[in-house]
Amino acid sequence: MKKMILGLVLSFMALTTVLPAAAQCVMCKSQVEAARAEKDDYDVAGLNKGIVYMMTVPYILMGAVGFFWYRRTHPKRPAKF
Template sequence: MKKLIFALALSFLLLGQLLVVAPAQAQCVMCKAQVEAARAERDDYDVAGLNKGIVYMMIVPYILMGTIGYFWYRRTHPKRTAVA
């Protein structure tokens, strides 16, 4: 029963990730278009800040999912005691 619940939860999680990815890709395309337009207007336009911001936004979901996975693993796998 636990395996079935785990499989269903994992399936819903992966499905949710697939549904969330599409708007994120479209937003990145819009950001790129805006930066290219701003660069065409001004030659000294710096995009380093925008690139760092995109990287920070990409890191947050991985940290959240890693933290949830870590606590889930700790909860489902109890500590093993050494047998003397």
């Protein structure tokens, strides 16, 4: 069970750090487009990473609640030798 959880956590971390994501809300997208149109020195490089970072927190919390719910409702089975 611990190996499966470790594998899921590692795969989740790998997917969120390796794959590029274009996660922008409408307001953020309009701000970036306006800043690019005006050619300001407004740095928007970390905007998507910040949005993806904020998006992962609810998923981690839901996963933790689901994990503890599963552990509480399913009793441990005795080991078979």
